[in-house]
Amino acid sequence: MTAVEIARPLAAVALVGAAVAGMPAAHADNRRLNDGVVANVFTIQKQHGCATDLKINPQLRLAAQWHTNDVLNNRALGGDIGSDGSTAQDRANKAGFVGTVAETVAINPALAISGVEIMNQWYYRPDYMAIMSNCANTQIGVWSENSLDRSVVVAVYGQPT
Template identity: 65%
Template sequence: MTSQCAVRRCAVSAALLSLMIPATAVPNAQADNKRLNESVFVNIYTAQKQNGCPTEPKLDGRLVEAARLHTLDVLNNPNLNGDIGSDGSTPQDRASRQGFVGKVSETVAINPALAISGIEILGQWWWDPPRRAIMQDCANTAIGVWSENSLARSVVVAVYGQPGL
């Protein structure tokens, strides 16, 4: 009996040890939201096509960077919930700082949870007439999308540009 107990204790100890090793040996990893960002872009593309837009929108790195910076600002400042940054900046200010010349608008989606889905984003943008109008505006041919997550909230920002206006 004693040898069976010892074997069980060893098995339990080994199982517990195997659970502890990954927790200490694996560094924290940040979520890769590339697929979410791409799906948001595709939804914007689809919204414009449904509106009869003749020109396909394209990703613009300057607007992606403007979206990234505002996403991080909103994520890290729980009092923010829209277009105005913690420094008082507007979407136009942020895009101009990245070198984008033209008219800019923005949509922001916030979910008070670790994750956000494309359905939740569309639910916030599609059913809100001003945001839907931004998504479907055929003049918005340059797009930037970024998303970030924390335990407290998930934030998605899309910046829409009309180059050269």
């Protein structure tokens, strides 16, 4: 091979490398997972005869975010009570939601969690199924976070007054 024959492929690799280097960095985004949880809960409600649509509520999503981060960072937590002793209702009230709330929490000891794994944790728990299928829960907020060895998903369900 001549120097020119070697240089051409290297120049092409350099151009591709420069193009990739100029691309914005990708950031983890759990929006699709969170929206999938909402869709699954909506489906469960429809299967149980609920006539109203389930609406995403930003205040409930904020309450879910707070608890998700708390559970992710405090390994002793595994349910609805926060490290400060707060309940789902306390967090929703603090976020500005007016009404009654309930909560479901999924924890996976891995970098990721799928919608199937979440539903497997919630669907077969009678208390969580009662929350998800309750037609009075017309609003929802879902948040999820991941670390290298733990994924947490929290859904807060609301009955506005």
